[in-house]
Amino acid sequence: MKQIITMHSRVKDVWNTIIGHDILAKLLLQTGLSEKALLNSLVGNFSLWMIRKMTEKILDAPFWPAFLHLVNSELDDEAPLDGKVERTWWKEAVFYQIYPRTFCDSNGDGIGDIQGIIQKLDYLKELGVDALWLSPIYDSPMADNGYDIRDYEKINSDFGTMEDFEQLLKEVHAKGMKLIMDLVVNHTSDEHRWFQQAIQDPKSPYRDYYFIRPYTKEELNNWTSFFSGSAWSHYGKEKDWALHLFAEKQVDLNWDNPKVREEIADMVNRWLDKGVDGFRMDVINYISKDKGLPAGNESVGTLMGYRGIEHYYYGPHLHTYLHELHQNTFAKHHAFSIGETPGLGRKMCRRVTGAEREELDMVFSFDHLETPGHVRWDAYQYDLNYYRNYLLDWQKNYGNNCWMSLFYNNHDNPRMVSKIDLAGIYRKEIEILLAVLQFTMKGTPFIYQGDEMGLVNYLFRSIDDIQDIESKNYYEKLILEGEKEIDAWKTILAGTRDHARRMLPWNNQEIPELKQEIDTSIQSIYKQLIHLRKEHSCLIYGELNVIDCHFDRFVYERKDAKESFRIDCNLGNQNRKAYKMPHEYALLGESSSCSKELRPYEVRIWYYKKERTAKKN
Ligand code: TEU
Ligand code: CA
DSSP: OOOOOOOSSSSHHHHTSHHHHHHHHHHHHHHTHHHHHHHHHHTOOOHHHHHHHHTTTSTTTHHHHHHHHTTTTSSSSSOOSSOOOOOHHHHOOOEEOGGGGGGSSSSSSSOOOOOOHHTHHHHHHHHTTOOEEEEEEOOOOOOOSSSOOSSSEOOOOTOHHHHHHHHHHHHHHHHHOOEEEOOOOOOEEEEEEEHHHHHHHHHGGGGGOOOOEEEOOGGGGOOOOTTTSSSSSETTTTTTEEEOSTTEEEEBTTSHHHHHHHHHHHHHHHHHHHHHOOHHHHHGGSOOOTOHHHHHHHHHHHHHSSSSGGGGTTTHHHHHHHHHIIIIIIHHTTTTEEOTTTTHHHHHHHHHOOGGGGOOSEEEETTTSSSSTOTTTTTOOHHHHHHHHHHHHHHHHHHHTTOOOOSSSTTSSHHHHHOOOOOOSHHHHHHHHHHHHHHHHSEEEEEETGGTTTTTOOOOSSGGGGGOHHHHHHHHHHHHHTHHHHHHHHHHHHOOOOGOOSSOOOOSOOOOGGGOOOHHHHHHHHHHHHHHHHHTHHHHSSEEEEESSSTTTTEEEOOOOOOOOEEEEEEEEEEEEEEOOOEEEEEGGGGGGOOOOOOTOOOEEEEHHHHHHHHHH
């Protein structure tokens, strides 16, 4: 048990706590300051009182009690880092995320569907994919493309029927693959029958399934929605207010109500009984909200861009609810869970994924998607040195009781390659480099649909081309705040989620001037790398040693008792001296393996088998 943090504690004491560490790390990330600036012997010894004085302009007085409350809510000791790594199928698998709406359209109505997925199963199998994650396909009014569920037990008719789904599941399993679904249970659609009954009948037991308040607007809290504006809207004849952290049509469920938790567990069990192999759990760290929904701190709101988050991103009963759900559903079915956990830093992720805790198997953490001082809406050049440091931090400190996910893209982000290479000169080199890192680092790779085709951001021309509710609301907000249209559009173009939500170009039948084609050479490299990972468990469970991590360089080794790989990466756009490899085979980059220089973003993989040398000597 760690010591309670007070205003007399020092910065370095805070850094030693779980939540304190992650909040400080997040602040550094947000402000673009380095860890050294905070932890040098001078600042590290400052008391929080002193820090409070120094930061008076950015952090208001109420920030501090809120901060202390959070930091002190998780003071138990951390599990040791060096236990034994348990071998499981999901550590060895290569996952592939399907965004059903734009994956493959089987009947020509312009919307991807389940039969389209079935048509592409051979393709996915051949690529080397072991498990699929489907973004939501449930019945939904599609205010947020299916992340607003009206009926958890029905399939949306755009995508097909329950029979189609059962056929898909059967064929996936017949190919020896697994399938996980998306579990969206922080909120439901406002069209869900629970909410409809709640809003129509003031005496309904369903009222307590949500956060419904018959107040006047002034009595509500000041939380903001991730999709712009207040987190409260009113509904129904009585115009009652309800909380929605996302779109107006995505109303938050009240997990403190045991009935809600029971209904969710039953629903999860029905899908697991059907045979699905697990779930990706949408914003699952938001499910427990501070009692009474207290006002959000203004400083946190300004710093992070959203007000109220300190009251739910790591809420008071998060562990209890996750563990309970795990025991009642996943554990019974030996099913797999991966939580989407925006805002959680490395240490908090450790807390929810430690094998001994039985909460979640893995999480998606997001701190690698933007470099320090940037948000998704900025047009800036992403520096891969940051990504390398992030990876090394996790590889070293995430611990053997936890296992990280490796991904660059998903349906919520512009394509990573376009962020690294604004001019589009080194697209291919970077795609190969990212793929090599993804398949040779320690962790489970999640390919996002189209990564393997070499897809990049799309040149949308105006806000009229944009479908996504988040972008549309944000654009409107910027205009209301007085931004010029051209500037608002630049922001949207940089950050819109629609970049990743374009129909996959299976037939290359795109608008000619905006054409995106499948790059088959990238595809073949994906195949080779996935194959390599499958053939050599060293790339999964082997140890990882860093050989060189100077500026723009990343040379590392994966090694077990039998063999080793050395991977030589140039992270920048200048030629760099190649690492002199004492190894026998070049597996990737053969053609240039003799040259002493790595070209911009070039990567080489070298292989070394131990018995050989042993015999020779
Ligand atoms: O995303 C949650 C999330 O926090 C963000 O990535 C979010 O989309 C937003 O951009 C914050 O700035 C999940 C889903 O992946 C996303 O598609 C949904 O829109 C969202 O939850 C609500 O269900
Ligand atoms: Ca269709």
